[in-house]
Amino acid sequence: MQVTVSPAGISGTVTANPSKSAMQRAVAAALLANGKSIIRNPGLSNDCLAALDVAEKLGATVNRKPELIEISSNGIQPRFDEINCGESGLGIRMFTPIAALASQPITINGHGSLTTRPMNFFEEVLPQLDVKITSREGKLPLHIQGPLQPKDITIDGSLSSQFLTGLLMAYGANAEEVTITVQDLKSKPYIALTLQLMSHFGVNVQQQNFETFHFGKKQQYQAKDYTVEGDWSGAAFLLVAAAVAGKAEVHHLNTESAQSDKAILDALRSAGAYLMPGMFTINIEKDGLKAFEFDATDCPDLFPPLVALAANCKGTTKILGVSRLAHKESDRGITLQQEFGKMGIVIELNGDEMLVHGGTGIKGATVSSHNDHRIAMACAVAALTADAPVVIENAEAINKSYPEFYDHLQTIGGKVDVAVNA
Ligand SMILES: O=C(O)C1=C[C@@H](OP(=O)(O)O)[C@@H](O)[C@H](O)C1
């Protein structure tokens, strides 16, 4: 699908889409519980749909209603010997240890960019928990056979927090007096979100400094009623759109959320945007924008919207944390450099540092999403202040996290033309 976004002013009110990070965790917890859980404001992005499909294959019954989803479960009781996590990094890294709670052999698969993302962690760690595993040299498909036995273990958290999220969720089902110790954990707020979600579903973990995670007496996930929060990582694009091209009011964003990407507010403030945050509504308006510095090591998904923001800020913006981007849906440091380069914005990559030379004028161009949802959305936002339309190829990539994105952009004034067959 090809989408053309034309330069336009932004003005309007919109409600943030549901967070796929929260939704996927909730589906996993509902699967691990006994009884009927209700998920309100459910996400229907591809990653969320993949999580629902995995939950069904591992034993849950999913009943979709107009405003909510019911998930009934009796814990892990696989109905199939293969699960498919779609393109979701969180999905595969969370559901692999969960599937390993079963004693039967299971193949874990996925498609698209997920087939090239590293899973070596599991080969190092799962055998220590009595799980047999083979892979295609650290990549999909994974063949596992449990049952996973929670034990004291030390792991490396530097590549991704998602592996720890998976272990925490799986341990929650039957761990007793064991501790996970983590070295060099990145993306810590995502672990705070995991612990918050687990606690909502009745499993509490004692953590210290995000280094040790202790499970005391045996606990059990309880079926719960859960409302999915608005997604800061998707809303970041709308907020930046307003900051560079007009104004907007975005609803259903919790400023007290555990989501790491609410840090977009700090970056917008540093860039000089005019912000009026309420408890669940953010009002934002364009003001004199200036280059800024921001450390995105623990919120790597903010790089694409930050680059769209920086492209509009006069001067050189410095963003730290580039090393966190290599293994996402694309190698995002490089894809941002390439695609923004086509729009006339020079980006330098110096080790862990990204320098964006902004305020030089954004040019109309044909760009590629590299099948990466956040690259497509960043280019769409950059188009708002370009000198001519920007054509985005493989624009359907947004469906991974935010299928409503182009509609939402239009709701607040964006000019978006979709060529379905292109
Ligand atoms: O746990 C999660 O929901 C996520 C964790 C982050 O990954 P890393 O821990 O690999 O940074 C983030 O990039 C991803 O989009 C979602």
Ligand SMILES: C=C(OP(=O)(O)O)C(=O)O
């Ligand atoms: C990297 C992302 O997700 P995941 O790792 O879950 O595929 C993302 O949403 O940008």
